[in-house]
Amino acid sequence: MVNMKLACVVVMCMAMLYAQTGGALTCGQISNNLVPCVGYLQYGGLISKRCCDGVKSIANDATTTPARRFTCNCLKSAAAAVKKINPNNAQLLPGKCGVNIPYKISTSTNCASIK
Known part of the structure; x- marks a missing residue:
């Protein structure tokens, strides 16, 4: 029962984040x-x-704070789902593509602190 409640809370939070991003990102x-x-x-x-x-x-x-936080959480989930990701390669990827991301790409990043 507790796991079901926790799952509902997580889904609600993700739905709220999705709504805050304007529904532009999944x-x-x-x-x-x-x-x-x-x-x-x-x-x-x-x-x-x-x-x-x-x-x-x-x-x-990801141009707003909620969208950047949502993206960060999605990136962390995706990284956890793919085996053998090299953390250094993940951190270097945006720069190698000519993109500036205002936070460190890492499974240890606190997405709530992103502005």
Whole structure:
């Protein structure tokens, strides 16, 4: 029963975050934008144009504090779901694609502190 209540609270929070972003972002869209980057995130090497296009799309869609926080939480969830992500590659990816993200990409990032 407690797990069901916790699940409901998490879903409600995600729905509120989604509403605060204006409905423009979903975790599915964010994850899909990063699919072309998985090889680089795991092993390094060359970064495809499709990967950088996805990173740029994510950055362009996250223009408000709620949207950046939502994106951060989605990135953390996606990182946890993909095995063998190299944390250094994840941190370097935005810069290698010419994108400035105002927070460190890491599973330890406190998304609530992002402005």
